[in-house]
Structure formats: structure tokens, C-alpha cells
Amino acid sequence: MLKGVLNYAHYLLEESIEKGEKVIDATCGNGNDTLFLSNIVGEHGHVYAFDLQEQAIASTRKALISYQRTNVSLIHDSHAQIGDYIKKTEIGGAIFNLGYLPKSDKSIITKAESTVTAIDSILTLLKKGGLVVLVVYYGHKGGKDEKKSLLAYLLQLDQKEYNVLRYGFINQKNDPPFILAIEKKI
Numbered sequence: 001m002l003k004g005v006l007n008y009a010h011y012l013l014e015e016s017i018e019k020g021e022k023v024i025d026a027t028c029g030n031g032n033d034t035l036f037l038s039n040i041v042g043e044h045g046h047v048y049a050f051d052l053q054e055q056a057i058a059s060t061r062k063a064l065i066s067y068q069r070t071n072v073s074l075i076h077d078s079h080a081q082i083g084d085y086i087k088k089t090e091i092g093g094a095i096f097n098l099g100y101l102p103k104s105d106k107s108i109i110t111k112a113e114s115t116v117t118a119i120d121s122i123l124t125l126l127k128k129g130g131l132v133v134l135v136v137y138y139g140h141k142g143g144k145d146e147k148k149s150l151l152a153y154l155l156q157l158d159q160k161e162y163n164v165l166r167y168g169f170i171n172q173k174n175d176p177p178f179i180l181a182i183e184k185k186i
């Protein structure tokens, strides 16, 4: 019955994003979420997919080619720079998959400062009723610092403007991932 965290993250986005909208994958990695978003928004929508690592951009490009997707812009840069790439454009939703790229250099991780800068930029562009969904992995070195700063930032968001949800399994061992979702109310 209860959805796992990745399934629940996708469910939330599927429920809130409409066909034809522009959306963001802030950490494209191997492209799984990028493909998912590309499918939801359809041929008239668009996905902006960011990653710091060339390896991640190459891997996502390969996935897009094999699935013949043309509605994605791949951006090899930090998501902290989102505001430089996307201006005056309404965004239907966004996903972050925090942590490191699986089977890759574990020292290249998402960090609270850039994650929060990116969330701030997206919230200014997000449609009313839109969601920013974060899948928080924090078992690795540096993960707990990011989790702590991120929660502190989200706790101070004004409840008149945003709903903030936390979803996860509290009886799992070894720092299980959880979801944070921010809904823009007005």
C-alpha cells in the first residue's frame, strides 16, 4: 500500500504537473527523473535538466537519445545558477535527487548552500499549486550536514505561502532516504 520514496516522489509530480508545462530536474544524474518528467510534460512541454558532472550529462544524453526524447535542455552547470538559464518562465514542478551519482565519485555530492539557492530560484518561478520535490539521501559523508541545513531552511518558510511535507519510513535502518515536498500556495 505505502509507496516507496521514489514512487511517491513521482506520484506527487504526476498529480501536480500538466502536459505542456516547463519543469526542472535539478540533479539529472543518469537521467531517470529527466525521462520521467519528459514523459509527463509531453512533446509540447519542456524539461530543464541540470548536473555539475560531465559524466551525468553524458549519461542522461544517452538515455534521451535511446528513448528519442527531444523536449529536454541538458545544462552542464550547478543548479545554483538556475536563475541565469530560466527567466520569466512559469515552472510546473521540479525534482532534486540529493547525494552522489550512483557508481561514481562519492565525493561529488549535493550541498546545502547550492541546493537552497536553487530552491529559492525555483520557488520564484513555480506556478501556484506547483511542487518542488526533494528525495533526500543523507547516509554518505556530508549528507547529514546537508539534511540539517535543508530542514532548517524549510522550517522557516511561511506557512501562508507554502506547505512543506516530509514523507519517509521511520523504522528502516541505515539512514533511509525521505522526501521533502514544497507546495506553493499563492
Ligand SMILES: C[S@@+](CC[C@H](N)C(=O)[O-])C[C@H]1O[C@@H](n2cnc3c(N)ncnc32)[C@H](O)[C@@H]1O
Binding pocket: 026, 027, 028, 029, 030, 031, 032, 033, 034, 050, 051, 052, 053, 056, 077, 078, 079, 080, 097, 098, 099, 100, 101, 102, 108, 109, 110, 111, 114, 115
Ligand atoms: C543522486 S544523483 C541524481 C540521480 C538522478 N536523479 C537519476 O535519476 O539518476 C545526484 C546528482 O547531483 C549532481 N550534483 C551535485 N551537486 C550539484 C549541483 N550543485 N548542481 C547540479 N547537480 C549537482 C551530482 O553530480 C549527481 O549526478
